[in-house]
Amino acid sequence: MSERSERFASLEEPQKRGQAAEAIVKSECVSYGISVLVPAYDNESYDLVADIDDDFYRIQIKTAFEATTDGAVRFRTRSTRTKSSGYEREGYEGSIDLFAVYAPVCDETYLIPIEDASKTQMTVRYERSKNNNVKNINWHEDYLFDEVLPSLGSNPTT
Template sequence: MPDRSEHFASLEEPQKRGQAAEAIIKSELVSRGISVLVPAYDNEPYDIAIEVAGDFHRIQIKTAFEATTEGAVRFRTRSTRTKSSGYEREGYQVLIDFFAVYAPRCDESYLIPIEDAGDTQMTIRYERSKNNNSKHINWHEDYRLDETLASLGSNPIR
């Protein structure tokens, strides 16, 4: 029987992949007892808001793709919109609190504080690099959903 990441990979349209990533992230949060709020309109810079320990957090949901280096995934930290004059690229600083990221390659979900994300993209490593570099690495275990939720005062169901 195909697993979730195989089903995800079979989606051909980028919009469907984005919708699937949003559904997966929402499901992961709800299954941990986290309240998920969805804006009434889609023109907000965040896709959802969550309430954890009485605090609200704005979240932009992204899909991670395989990075150019083996053992890592990457996601974009900028919004790109098509305009009549070309493309408009905009960052999320001060507009959101976290990126929630679904990585189909390793079927993991991450919750990354905006201040930890790069200006244009972020790479998360789930395996050691071939040259064993360990400096300035964003390790997946530091950003797994349960780890970040625990730091926010939530007691996620494990």
């Protein structure tokens, strides 16, 4: 586990982990020269907007947790709000363009187009499964930040 992952894991409050994931994603954007716009209020469905080659992308930031199977991480693709009448769960279709996902278990950041994400949660595999299944797998290398970025029209410099 990387030093950053260990520090992330030591954060006890979910809000702090969320803030740390947002900072990690913003840092990735800035390191590629991408301008980041942050909503003035916390009631938008997206956490930031990235200006990539004069195109704007609404991004919802998520933290991936270790999946129930080894070698994979999972994140929720719905928003959950607490209301006096109970929980309200809502999808992001039509209100975001990308999920930016920080996976502390492998210290990776993914960019996932909303169209690639399932309705409730998504699993990303960073190691082969024990049964060697390769069908219908979301492989981490297909969603790594620096792999997806060029397809969005950016010309990042490393």
